Amino acid sequence: MTATPFFELLHTDPVGARRGRFHTPHGTVETPIFMPVGTAGTVKTLSSADLHTVGAQIILGNTYHLFLRPGHTLIAQLGGLHRFMNWSGPILTDSGGYQVFSLGAAQPGAVRIREEGVVFRSHLDGSTHFLSPETAIQIQEALGADILMQLDECPPHPASRSYLAQSLHLSLRWAGRCLAARHPERGQALFGIVQGGMEADLRRESAEGLVAMGFDGYALGGLSVGEPKEQMWEVLSYAPALLPTQQPRYLMGVGKPEDLVQGVACGIDMFDCVLPTRNARNGQLLTRHGPMNIKQARFRSDAGPVDEACGCETCRHYSRAYLHHLFRSKEISGLRLMTLHNVHYYLQLMAQMRLAIQQGEFAAFRRHFFQQRSSEPV
């Protein structure tokens, strides 16, 4: 357990949305916040200067990818992940577990889970590696992350109740080992991850076990893994309340813009997702009125910006017709301009929600958000 006051809860809206501040060695993050995903030491297509331009406060790094290439030892030698990628703001790293399990699921036999940890094969070259709670912490500390995540097992969906129970017990034991392995004097926060699938009592058991150990924050894992969306919202209707009010809550791997709005309403403080970056590279752009696909022929001669209410570099300077042309011509510059827009959209959405919560108007904001999306086709 750490005594460092990482998180300040500033205000809670009547709906339950929370406005807070998370203090890290690399600066303060205003919550609720979305963290762009920087898989392999870069948020795909963007530079660190771009991240500042679009208003990123904190980014996520993938331990699995960085461990395999270029390796955490090399990154540590070069001064840590912040210096390596020239990002001076906070970084959260995952434990590597999610990629081990999700990439492993694609190749049968590639992942073996034991009490000690997990043996897996690299998706790059098939080489065998071992990830334990202790090595997961060691790697993340070497990377120099501001927020570390415990190693947990991400059970597949669907999974039997007995599998889920067994899995969450393993994850709880791993959580304890992560806490024991980390070096609190370094000032890096460590989050526990609540598992338990869609079973309310298992979620409770997981949350209570973690809270008893005392983490700096708590994540909800095992959601948005292929289950019907109603099931995720069901879990979100009770799971945040199982967690301490005074600590941050992170909903892992979520989601679409509407999920962020609903997630904030459920009292979530932190989100991450590859959706804004990945969709940009597929030509899907986000607007107030919903997503649009720039590939469509109707945008060929459209002189307007992606979203006329958007203030990003892409919307200020380039037309839909230009982006359509760049995408069709497979121009890399187009992928970056579209990523800039989508990430800016996500971060602006979070900024608007923070303001609405502060002003006690989150319910009105949410109503307006959903009205806009249904009011007008893109």
Next chain:
Amino acid sequence: MTATPFFELLHTDPVGARRGRFHTPHGTVETPIFMPVGTAGTVKTLSSADLHTVGAQIILGNTYHLFLRPGHTLIAQLGGLHRFMNWSGPILTDSGGYQVFSLGAAQPGAVRIREEGVVFRSHLDGSTHFLSPETAIQIQEALGADILMQLDECPPHPASRSYLAQSLHLSLRWAGRCLAARHPERGQALFGIVQGGMEADLRRESAEGLVAMGFDGYALGGLSVGEPKEQMWEVLSYAPALLPTQQPRYLMGVGKPEDLVQGVACGIDMFDCVLPTRNARNGQLLTRHGPMNIKQARFRSDAGPVDEACGCETCRHYSRAYLHHLFRSKEISGLRLMTLHNVHYYLQLMAQMRLAIQQGEFAAFRRHFFQQRSSEPV
């Protein structure tokens, strides 16, 4: 013939290097200058803001590519190429001829040259198109270029003397038709292109024919097309002197950094080449000491910048090790960072040459340039 004073020759160094100024509807270009190539409405991987950041004064657009996709009519509807790609500085467009001939050479029978113009097949979809001197001008005027190029035939290398002679006569007739077709009141400059292969008397005949018609500037075409480099330098030893002193001279499609330095020494004012952008995407970076390939294993843990004397964003903020990692991980952001460096290197090299000419020290600059390259391995 136009009376607009596009070009001012400010100073000629004893070596023969020239310092000038070219005035266009979108601003003034300090010469000698290198023009980054924006093939399809974008300098590959870069945005227009990036071009400003690296100090681009003028860029080149490819008529062939823009004609086929998205089409000059659409670009004109959208306000012209400047607005389409959000580039407020000058643009030079080629005539489309070079791509017609070079891409056509790859597919036998795809190009038929006639007195009226050239029939060719699109490399995108095989559709048949016709490009004449008149349509080449019409397209470039519609794009809104500041400098238009005449349509010429680019003969293959090697070509017989009789072919070269016949070809240059055709190009001269096309030059006259381009002059007749353009609208001088629009303030767009038009350049003629000297052909004649490696034959001194044919180069002279071509230059004299063009000068008699009176263009706003003159290009040397048909060089750097696969001939031994000595042959290009032989042509450059006499061809610039065939052209009017008071008008700009453009060496098309050239070249490596050392070619720019030698070209300036020969009295060339303008250059373009895909080399800095294309090589960046292949991991080849330019430094004071020569090119380096970032893929090499020795850069894996190299904490230094690409070139410690370079002030570009990439060199100020990122290590060779990081660029090596991004390249090996196929990260798009790495291609952009490396392109930023290479284009910055080219434009800085030109800026240094302009200063050296102004100070009457071009010979010393050139000596130093070649000493640096041989002094130390990269």
